Structures are given as C-alpha cells and as structure tokens.
Amino acid sequence: MNRTILIAAIATTGLFAAATMPQAANDHIDGDCNLTIPRDDMTNRDAHAVYTCLSKGMTKGYNTGDKRWIPADFVADYREWTAASTLPADPGVHGERFLFTYVNDIGADEYMKYADEDVAMPVGSVIAKESFFVGENGKAKPGPLFLMQKADKGASPRTNDWYYMAVAPNGTPMAPNVFKACNECHEAYADSDYMAYPEEDVRRPAK
C-alpha cells in the first residue's frame, strides 16, 4: 500500500484522528485507569480521562444482578438521557467522589435551567449521578450510582416527593436510611426543589 492510500485508509477509519489528537490527559493515567500524577495536580480533564477509561465497566457493574426495588430501566437507560455535566467534577460532597449527572426527558428542561428558586421538577423526572473515586495514591475506582425520582404529589411528603436510590458499583441496590443519608442534605436546596446541580464550571447548557 502506498503512503497516501494508507493515510486515507487510516483517516476514514478514524484512527488518524485518534493518533493526532492531543493525548496529554491520557498520559496522566495508566492502563488500569489509575492516575500517574499526584492527586492534587489532577485537572477536570484528567478526571474525564479516568471516567472514559472506567466508563464501560461502571455501567456493566451497575447493571449486574437484580435491581429489586430500584426500577431496572433507570439503571439500564440513564446513559441515553441528557448529560447535564460537561466533565466529571469533584465538589467535595458525596464522599469526595467525582460526579457526572444525567437527567431524563421529563426533567431535562427544568433541571437544566439550573435555577436557584421557583423550581418545580415535573412528576416522573429522574436524575442519575454516576460517581467514581480517585484515591491519594492515584487508584481509581467506580463509586455508587445515585438516583432521585420525582414521585406523585403526596407520595413522600417528608422528601417533597423525591425517592432516593443508590446502586453499588457491583450492581447491588444500596439501602441507606435515605432521610438521614440523602434527604437531610438535599432539603437544604428547598428553593430549587431539592436540586443541587453540578458545579457551575461543568454545567452543560440546555440546548
């Protein structure tokens, strides 16, 4: 094969783009998704490279086994919803994990106004928040999938009709005391219907 044809062949398969793209972020992680630079030097882009590396394994893990009281379609489908984050970010809540948020069609318009007041998420809204953790030693590992579902009016007055759910990285439904472990913190965002939103610099604007 002559050189021009080879380049054309590579370009059409997309390999050319991959080979010439800046690889800087990926140079900071190894083949097991672990960080090879100090944790304190990690940027959002490095976090994204870790996320890309862990990504397939995360959904596979979350979808393993019976979801029991958690609607299995939320877990199977959330990656097809609208991403409300541009990059995973570490806001220092949810156990110092990096977070990446998706919202279903019913909730997307209201959620992605990122409004601080007069928010009323429609019944049937579901927000899914993936998490992963990068330790001080650079070791990366998936964290739980956190879910909130807006239930019918009056279904759960104590939580403003939000149902909280979480799936462990291995797919097991987690059973925290949601009033203490979830609602006590989320009710502080009462003006925005308990929505806390991603960090401002990683919010994906609505279309």
Ligand code: HEC
């Ligand atoms: C210490 C406070 C705190 C606790 C406890 C907490 N959250 Fe959150 N949660 C937040 C904050 C802050 C955000 C926005 C963070 C971000 O994306 O950067 C958030 C975001 C979310 C979102 C995306 C919707 C939104 O508010 O923007 C879901 C879903 C979620 N949390 C579920 C849960 C579940 C389920 C639990 C319990 C297992 C829980 N959270 C416990 C603070 C908390």
